[in-house]
Amino acid sequence: MAEFNVNLRGVGPVSVIDVKGYLDAHTAPELENVFNKLLDQRQYKVVVNFDELKYISSAGLGVFMAYVETMRENQGDIKFSNMKENVYNIFDLLGFPILYEFFKEETEALQKFSS
Amino acid sequence: MKSNLNSSNKIFEKELLVKSTTDNLAKIREFIKAAAAESGFSDEVVGKIILAVDEACTNIIKHAYKYSPEGNIFIKIKLENGKFTISITDEGTHFDPNRVPEPNLRQYYQQKRVGGLGMFLMKKLMDEVKYSAPSENKNQVVLIKYLSS
Numbered sequence: 001m002a003e004f005n006v007n008l009r010g011v012g013p014v015s016v017i018d019v020k021g022y023l024d025a026h027t028a029p030e031l032e033n034v035f036n037k038l039l040d041q042r043q044y045k046v047v048v049n050f051d052e053l054k055y056i057s058s059a060g061l062g063v064f065m066a067y068v069e070t071m072r073e074n075q076g077d078i079k080f081s082n083m084k085e086n087v088y089n090i091f092d093l094l095g096f097p098i099l100y101e102f103f104k105e106e107t108e109a110l111q112k113f114s115s
Numbered sequence: 116m117k118s119n120l121n122s123s124n125k126i127f128e129k130e131l132l133v134k135s136t137t138d139n140l141a142k143i144r145e146f147i148k149a150a151a152a153e154s155g156f157s158d159e160v161v162g163k164i165i166l167a168v169d170e171a172c173t174n175i176i177k178h179a180y181k182y183s184p185e186g187n188i189f190i191k192i193k194l195e196n197g198k199f200t201i202s203i204t205d206e207g208t209h210f211d212p213n214r215v216p217e218p219n220l221r222q223y224y225q226q227k228r229v230g231g232l233g234m235f236l237m238k239k240l241m242d243e244v245k246y247s248a249p250s251e252n253k254n255q256v257v258l259i260k261y262l263s264s
Contacts, residue, residue: 022141024137024140024141024169024173025137025140025169025173025176025177026137026138026140026141055144055166057140057166057169057170057173057233058170058173058232058233058236059173061232062232086159086162090166090236093236093239093240094232094235094236
């Protein structure tokens with residue numbers, strides 16, 4: 001069984017989603033649930049911390065594509081931080097760096113929201 | 116299973132049959148990981164092969180079987196002369212790969228479309244990707260990676 005965990009925490013006005021383990025077609029709905037919860041709460045500023053994410057497939061990437069526009073329409077965004085090289089390479093193959101901001105550290109992504 | 120581990124001209128075949136459920140994706144990845152590592156690919160290339168097979172099987176579960184859990188996914192791996200071949204066969208709805216356009220991320224983003232990325236990734240990650248219909252009720256995708264690449 002693929003292990004995947006998702007945790008949501010608030011840092012000031014920003015919601016930080018920690019993703020851990022394996023994000024695939026089986027586990028992507030858990031991440032969608034978190035994004036749906038954020039929309040319900042009208043929380044549109046999101047940082048996803050990938051520090052403990054080991055694996056991602058296009059089903060996981062699709063979740064970010066499905067929600068980013070709504071976040072941006074509401075003066076928010078989805079920013080990424082702490083991504084391992086093997087995971088970043090998949091985002092890169094699909095051209096994500098043109099459309100999303102990636103940061104080495106979570107604090108840098110948080111600062112970008114306050115600037 | 117034939118095995119000849121003492122030379123670079125290693126030969127083997129392995130098979131896995133699973134039902135079309137997304138919780139089997141982890142099992143499929145483990146199976147592919149062990150075979151690709153045994154074949155002598157680097158960790159980086161093993162990772163690419165695992166993802167390509169995950170994408171192929173995810174497409175079968177979603178599109179060929181439309182999330183029905185009773186379908187069969189049959190995976191056969193063959194290593195011969197440095198050619199690592201993964202054949203994945205299903206008995207679901209026929210799929211015409213020529214009708215899937217290459218994705219344009221910016222367009223996808225504007226249209227909120229989230230599918231179609233799997234096939235694109237498979238082509239990027241593998242040396243060859245071939246689709247066929249070996250019999251009337253079967254579809255097959257063959258993924259190939261060469262040890263020298």
